[in-house]
Amino acid sequence: MSTVALALGWEIKLVGRFLEILQKEQEALKKGNPAVLPELGAAKSELIIQLNGAEDERNRLIGGSPEVVDRNSMQRWLDNNPQATQCRDLWHKLLELAREAKLMHELNGRLLALHLRQTGDALAILTKRNQENTIYSSDGQTTTYTGSRIVDSA
Numbered sequence: 411m412s413t414v415a416l417a418l419g420w421e422i423k424l425v426g427r428f429l430e431i432l433q434k435e436q437e438a439l440k441k442g443n444p445a446v447l448p449e450l451g452a453a454k455s456e457l458i459i460q461l462n463g464a465e466d467e468r469n470r471l472i473g474g475s476p477e478v479v480d481r482n483s484m485q486r487w488l489d490n491n492p493q494a495t496q497c498r499d500l501w502h503k504l505l506e507l508a509r510e511a512k513l514m515h516e517l518n519g520r521l522l523a524l525h526l527r528q529t530g531d532a533l534a535i536l537t538k539r540n541q542e543n544t545i546y547s548s549d550g551q552t553t554t555y556t557g558s559r560i561v562d563s564a
Contacts, residue, residue: 411496412494412496412497413471414468414471414472414487414494414497415494415496415497415500417464417467417468417471418468418497418500418501418504419500420464421461421464421465421468421504422500422503422504422507424457424460424461424464425461425504425507425508425511426507427457428454428457428458428461428511429507429510429511429514431450431453431454431457432454432511432514432515432518433514434446434450435447435450435451435454435518436514436517436518436521438450439518439521439522439525440521442525444525465479466479468484469483469484472484472487473487474487481505484501488501
């Protein structure tokens, strides 16, 4: 197995781990369990660092420019190395997994936005209710309306 194939295999493994974390994140969001999100976010951040390093290493192995790391570099290398069929297959698998991760990440973002909107709506209802229940007493000070005339008049 060539060094490029090994590098692609490592990237595939890392993206697979990233997908596992995204799946856990999605399950937590569906179940309304935000307590695990910071831990999962930290794990995602660590994997992104590893993925960036793996991509840089692959780019170095194919003779790409350190300043420019993109899909075109890999495609050009594959076009110039038609005998590297294993690398071509691994590259296509990596691209497929990356698309899957992108879609799952976007879905998780939408789920998170939905939770945030629901939480914001609940807070708005609670703060509005609190504002509506505030009245002024005979001395001009604010007090909370309890709904009981006996308590309010005391």
